[in-house]
Amino acid sequence: MLIRVTRDPLVSQQAIDAVASPRAGAINVFLGVVRDNNLGREVRYLDYEAYPSMAEKVMREIAEESIRKFGFEDVAVLHRTGKLEIGETSLLIAVSSGHRVESFEGGHWLVNEIKKRVPVWKKEVWADGESWIEGPESLGIQAPGQR
Amino acid sequence: MLIRVTRDPLVSQQAIDAVASPRAGAINVFLGVVRDNNLGREVRYLDYEAYPSMAEKVMREIAEESIRKFGFEDVAVLHRTGKLEIGETSLLIAVSSGHRVESFEGGHWLVNEIKKRVPVWKKEVWADGESWIEGPESLGIQAPGQR
Amino acid sequence: MDGMEITVLLFASVADRLGTRRLALDVPEEATVATARDLLLERFPAIEPFLPNLLYALDEEYVRVTQPLTQGATLALIPPVSGG
Amino acid sequence: MDGMEITVLLFASVADRLGTRRLALDVPEEATVATARDLLLERFPAIEPFLPNLLYALDEEYVRVTQPLTQGATLALIPPVSGG
Numbered sequence: 001m002l003i004r005v006t007r008d009p010l011v012s013q014q015a016i017d018a019v020a021s022p023r024a025g026a027i028n029v030f031l032g033v034v035r036d037n038n039l040g041r042e043v044r045y046l047d048y049e050a051y052p053s054m055a056e057k058v059m060r061e062i063a064e065e066s067i068r069k070f071g072f073e074d075v076a077v078l079h080r081t082g083k084l085e086i087g088e089t090s091l092l093i094a095v096s097s098g099h100r101v102e103s104f105e106g107g108h109w110l111v112n113e114i115k116k117r118v119p120v121w122k123k124e125v126w127a128d129g130e131s132w133i134e135g136p137e138s139l140g141i142q143a144p145g146q147r
Numbered sequence: 148m149l150i151r152v153t154r155d156p157l158v159s160q161q162a163i164d165a166v167a168s169p170r171a172g173a174i175n176v177f178l179g180v181v182r183d184n185n186l187g188r189e190v191r192y193l194d195y196e197a198y199p200s201m202a203e204k205v206m207r208e209i210a211e212e213s214i215r216k217f218g219f220e221d222v223a224v225l226h227r228t229g230k231l232e233i234g235e236t237s238l239l240i241a242v243s244s245g246h247r248v249e250s251f252e253g254g255h256w257l258v259n260e261i262k263k264r265v266p267v268w269k270k271e272v273w274a275d276g277e278s279w280i281e282g283p284e285s286l287g288i289q290a291p292g293q294r
Numbered sequence: 295m296d297g298m299e300i301t302v303l304l305f306a307s308v309a310d311r312l313g314t315r316r317l318a319l320d321v322p323e324e325a326t327v328a329t330a331r332d333l334l335l336e337r338f339p340a341i342e343p344f345l346p347n348l349l350y351a352l353d354e355e356y357v358r359v360t361q362p363l364t365q366g367a368t369l370a371l372i373p374p375v376s377g378g
Numbered sequence: 379m380d381g382m383e384i385t386v387l388l389f390a391s392v393a394d395r396l397g398t399r400r401l402a403l404d405v406p407e408e409a410t411v412a413t414a415r416d417l418l419l420e421r422f423p424a425i426e427p428f429l430p431n432l433l434y435a436l437d438e439e440y441v442r443v444t445q446p447l448t449q450g451a452t453l454a455l456i457p458p459v460s461g462g
Binding site: 202265270 | 347
Binding site: 055057114133134 | 387389390391393394431435438454456457458459460461462
């Protein structure tokens with residue numbers, strides 16, 4: 001299992017190699033990429049901040065949960081922090097499984113949970129300002145043990 | 148759009164680069180990988196045969212259909228032929244889209260359609276024999292215009 | 295003698311059984327895919343068990359067996375596919 | 379004087395508003411997360427609009443506000459996350 005919060009560029013092949021297994025017939029890889037627009041605003045770049053040690057802990061918990069839930073052979077979750085330009089990868093996940101159905105369904109579940117629970121924040125920087133994104137999607141969070 | 152049937156090893160980064168777009172917030176990549184077992188039999192290696200020109204034509208049709216259906220920014224579909232060892236990649240697809248939901252749902256649809264419609268065949272080679280796989284899953288095919 | 299010649303492509307199990315992946319076939323004027331299929335069965339009886347599961351592609355397009363052939367066309371016999 | 383000292387970590391919008399990402403906080407014996415939160419609000423009134431949306435993590439674990447603090451613990455104020 002490869003779990004990492006890093007300021008270095010994320011390389012897909014690293015995640016794929018980490019989940020390789022002779023029993024795997026399917027590998028699903030997801031890249032969250034910096035888009036040039038959000039909610040109608042033109043984005044110049046993003047700045048990601050994390051609580052790195054806790055982020056890795058929560059990423060590992062979610063990865064272990066996904067293995068139990070979807071029977072994955074292995075899982076890799078990497079999140080980048082710092083300044084990210086348009087087109088750069090902020091989130092990289094890879095899952096390996098016997099068959100393709102779980103790889104798609106479980107990969108999707110994994111990304112959703114990471115976006116809900118991992119302590120990482122993104123600041124959007126536009127031509128004329130900037131703002132932390134702590135939007136409605138994030139507000140839906142119900143952390144384990146939270147009231 | 149990158150569409151290719153080739154005897155050369157498939158490299159994930161090539162598919163990812165092919166679908167990159169400043170408007171993409173999500174890239175989903177799927178690798179079909181040679182597994183060491185199938186239906187309880189131990190597999191030594193696979194041999195893929197294609198009708199290459201038609202396979203590329205059908206892959207392109209499916210890719211174009213997926214763009215209309217899921218609003219992808221771009222799509223890459225590569226299929227390898229020839230002898231493939233355990234762990235090697237036989238099918239590589241990548242899709243880029245604005246958001247993650249379509250990238251997972253549309254990527255899954257794309258793989259299903261490719262497995263149903265593209266003229267490619269796989270021969271399993273075991274320690275004590277070999278057989279073309281033309282199984283029940285494949286029999287469900289209903290090609291466009293077919294009786 | 296107003297016949298046509300077409301190319302027939304065979305793949306996977308069918309190609310292995312017949313020992314060839316490509317052959318030229320003379321077909322009569324106004325022949326359809328079904329005509330070609332019946333001629334192949336006559337010439338290669340070993341193809342019989344495969345027929346129920348075959349699809350047909352004419353010039354790289356899946357077609358019905360009622361599709362007319364044309365001079366120089368390529369007819370592919372497509373066993374159930376198993377790519378991916 | 380039987381108090382404890384904890385470390386408080388701030389992130390994103392909250393850290394920017396308070397101009398710090400890390401501070402030491404003295405809390406009384408038997409303090410809970412809620413005690414710390416109220417002390418922070420007293421010392422940094424600017425934090426008030428953020429409170430309704432915060433979660434709390436104690437030593438890297440999400441906890442309820444009734445969770446007791448311990449000497450030397452690290453309390454993180456977690457604004458709505460937006461990773462991915």
